[in-house]
Amino acid sequence: MKFQPSIIILYLFLFPYLIPANANPGPKCSALPGYRERIEEYVDSLAVFDTHEHLFNPEELKNTYFLDFTLLLHQNMYDDLVSSGMPNSVYNQLFNQPLKATEKWKIIEPYWNKSFNTASCRVILLSIKELYGIDSLNGSTVDSLSYRIKQAYSGDWFNHVIKDLCKIDNVIQETDFIGVNRPYVSYTDKFSDWITATRKYRIDSLSVAQMEPINNLEDYVRSMSIAFEEAIKMGMVAVKINVAYSRSLNFEKVSHEIAEKVFTQIKNGNESHSVSFKDAKPLQDYMLRRLLDMAGRYKLPVTFHTGLQAGKGNMIENSNPALLSNLFFDYPNLKFILYHGSYPFGGILSSLAKIFSNVYLDMNWLYAISPSYAKQYLNECLETVPVSKIMAFGGDQRCVENTYGQLMIAKKIISEVLSDKVHEGYITEYEAKTIARLILHDNGIQVYKIKNTPPVTRQ
Ligand SMILES: [Zn+2]
Structure with a gap:
């Protein structure tokens, strides 16, 4: 069979479109192997500018009822507990009475169980794990977590x-x-x-x-x-x-x-x-x-x-x-x-x-x-x-x-x-x-x- 010149021209014209899309990788990654680890290490080594906080004064915290595990629930997690159905009457009790950590947990638990999936909750779980060595938040950990928090705040925890x-x-x-x-x-x-x-x-x-x-x-x-x-x-x-x-x-x-x-x-x-x-x-x-x-x-x-x-x-x-x-x-x-x-x-x-x-x-x-x-x-x-x-x-x-x-x-x-x-x-x-x-x-x-x-x- 003889090739017709017109077929060759047609093939050359269509050539770029006949290649599967994934065969063209675009610009190649030219970084040397190990770049992910090096970038991660670099990011971790950087000084950070924190653009926005509402941090409690650590000295004033010592005079409140919430220098315990509920400290970490402030703002974001309370919002999620309320969003999951916690009524105001229940919410207010947590601030107005000198309750024990386990008593507070009993009040919080039903709503925590409805909202444990949120990112606010994940932040808390990560924080207590890495900073206080507590793996989960439940009725059997709130006491020891609260104790560790009080201990930490007796020193210069904020600066640390x-x-x-x-x-x-x-x-x-x-x-x-x-x-x-x-x-x-x-x-x-x-x-x-x-x-x-x-x-x-x-x-x-x-x-x-x-x-x-x-x-x-x-x-x-x-x-x-x-x-x-x-x-x-x-x-x-x-x-x-x-x-x-x-x-x-x-x-x-x-x-x-x-x-x-x-x-x-x-x-x-x-x-x-x-x-x-x-x-x-x-x-x-x-x-x-x-x-x-x-x-x-x-x-x-x-x-x-x-x-x-x-x-x-x-x-x-x-x-x-x-x-x-x-x-x-x-x-x-x-x-x-x-x-x-x-x-x-x-x-x-x-x-x-x-x-x-x-x-x-x-x-x-x-x-x-x-x-x-x-x-x-x-x-x-x-x-x-x-x-x-x-x-x-x-x-x-x-x-x-x-x-x-x-x-x-x-x-x-x-x-x-x-x-x-x-x-x-x-x-x-x-x-x-x-x-x-x-x-x-x-x-x-x-x-x-x-x-x-x-x-x-x-x-
Ligand atoms: Zn703000």
Whole structure:
């Protein structure tokens, strides 16, 4: 049989399409064998910048009823217990009475058995295993775990876990200026009293607390600026805005006149007078923008709670980061740091971080919400967002044990994602290590302009 030239031409034309898809491996992994282990070791050796915490003051813990196994349940796990059906009446008992550990466990156990699957629970189990040598949480281990916790806190456990075990060299703690006074701790502060006002009583309380009259809108703005400057003196390195717990993140531009009208409506009533959110919104929007002005004057970044809210019964649509877009346009020189990978609005957040040069992405808390989501999300972000804008770790925890547990999960995920990307030939081993150092540490220092000067101690 004779080959026709036309058949040969046709074959050459179709050749690329006749090869099975998996026969073309794309860019080859050129890393030397052992890169996974080397990346894991490198990630483990890094100093960590912890972007967000609510850690209990270890000294104050000693005066509470929960320096026992329930310490680790605070915030995330309690949310899951309540979500699985624990009523408020049951929940409140745990804080108001000096119960024994085994008595507390009896109350908790039915709801623990309904929610033991969550990532919050896994963080706790990992923490108690690695830090206290306890393999599971049940009626026969809560006593010995509680004993070990008390023993640990009689020494400098807080420093030991944060500095020695986690290798964290910077923590940004929310608000509690009096609390955790350590040279490596910086603070964010909230100004919710001014930006969520609906009640006359609240405005009057501010006036009493500051011993300054608040009779008109100018006074109200001045009152916020007094609080702001006080926070600056205390070492505030960023402003925190968590209003997505109570209202939408949409903040419109409002004129002074309209805001003043709302202020007068609220102020001119009896002490219990309040207005609806709908009526108060123009004043709240106005005040939020004045707060951003202040942050701009001091060149402080502004952090926003976005996505999933802790606790129960919140409106998830209020926390969609896309609602903030007008602020990104209106404040081009402000750094906006959006928390929690905006779960479940992660794709929206990475799009915003890509579109706007002033939007930064912070994955704090995400590994305790869903490690598999965090893994997929980090993978996507590394393909989407400039690496200088990604901060990959913050605990968002109440106790150092859970910060430790979550960090161990985060480091494993970060190592795996980077190693997979080296394997695919997407990045080199050297680039993987550079990324790890930036997202776990250097970006935090850069974005928050940390100078390692300890904050002032409140007298
Ligand atoms: Zn938080």
